[in-house]
Amino acid sequence: MIPEKTAEPLVQPLIEQRADPYIYKHSDGFYYFVASVPQYDRLELRRADTIAGLASAEKVTVWTKPDTGPYSDLIWAPEIHHVAIEGQPPTWAIYFAAAPSREIKHDLFQHRMYALTTTDANPLEAEWNLSQVDSGIDTFCLDATVFEHKGKHYYLWAQKGPGIPGNSNLYIAEMDSPTSIVGEPVLLTKPEYDWEVIGFLVNEGPAVIKKNGRIFIGYSASATNHKYCMGLLWADENAELLDPASWEKSPKPVLESCYERGIYGPGHNSFTVSEDGSEDILVFHARTYTEIVGDPLWDPNRHTFVKVIRWNAEGFPEFGKPSEP
Known part of the structure; x- marks a missing residue:
């Protein structure tokens, strides 16, 4: 039984009807939203010089799916990054998951990861190139993010693991481009x-923040x-990030539905x-009702x-409730 709501939320959405949100602040001072x-x-x-400004910023379509082919259905969870690997030109990259058209695969959920890339300075006016990002595992995958640490670049994503029950697990690998x-x-x-x-066996949507000597x-x-929720992994900043033993996992969710x-x-x-760079900000999606039709x-x-994220005395993030400002 779903508990009854007893009070109005203290916050309102920044942007309505946008799931899997990603906000990136670039060195040009602009926030980019996808x-x-x-x-x-x-x-x-979208681009704006404040987070609040993203709500009314112009929406620029940089790519539209084709009608057929391997990346022509269910375009999910894009992220925009500016990737600067040593010896290579700085590159804007939009990572996203896409499924093949249904005449190719009758099962909808056959997503693979793709990237739009450009070396143009302005991603809103760029010429983009499309390529698949091959994880080396030919199964359903989605929700890739990238990050840099100590001069190395890492690719972090969700994928259905061979021989592992469930829908998706989290994987990491080093990048060479x-x-x-x-x-x-x-x-x-x-x-x-x-x-x-609950409902499905899922670990997905990874996102990285570095703070207080930890990743x-x-x-x-x-x-x-309404059962969707957030978990947390962490590792010491000096640990070997490609060693699973370096990572710890919270046994409890760190953000979940606020029924009240x-x-x-x-x-x-x-x-x-x-x-002003003084506060870390959590970006997430949520619904304001539980009765979903279909x-x-x-x-x-x-x-x-x-x-806003608060940090406790031990150096860990405290996310509070999603209804709090």
């Missing part, structure tokens, strides 16, 4: 706790309804910073929210 659109048919960028990895993928976590296996990975678990104030299924997070996949009302 997310899944309800039609799952295109990649759309903005669209390719080296070495074997390393399994970091699979769904194991009761809050990670933190926020990720999402369970089905995409009606913010449900918070997850698929990203991280950014405030305009498949939650096609419900358009996962909205983008933002909230």
Whole structure:
């Protein structure tokens, strides 16, 4: 039984009907925003000089899916990054998951990862190149992010593991270009706790924040309804990040539905910073109701929210409730 809502939320969405939100603050001072659109048919960028300004910023479609082919359906969870690998030109990259058209695969959920890349300075006016990002495992995959640490670049993503029950686990690998990895993928976590296996066995949507001598990975678990929630992994900043033993995992979710104030299924997070750089910001999507008609996949009302992260005395993030400002 779903508990009744008893009070109005203290926050409102930053952007309505945008799921899987990603906000990146670039060195040019602008915030760049990309997310899944309800039609799952295109990649759309926004840019503003404040986080709040993203809500009214112009929407620029930089790519639209073709009608048929291997990347022509269910365009999911894009992220925009500026990747600067030593010896290679700085590159804008939009990573996203796409499925083949249904005449090719009758099962909808056959996603693979792709990237749009450009070396142009302005991603809103760029000429983009499309390529597949091959993880080395030919199974359903999605939700890639990238990050740099101590001069190395890492690719971090969700994928259905061979021989592992469930829908997706989290993997990491080192990158040798903005669209390719080296070495074997390393399994970091699979769904194991009761809050990670409700409806579906899912670990997905990883996002990285570095703080207080640690690397933190926020990720999402369970089905995409009101049971969706966030988990947390962390490693010491001096550890070998490709060694699974370097990582610890919270046995409890760190952000989950607030039934009292009606913010449900918070997850698929990203991280950014405030305009003056003094505060870390959590970006996530959530719904404001639980009664979903039909498949939650096609419900358009996962909205983008933002909230400030607090850090405790031990140096760990405290996310609080999704309904809090």
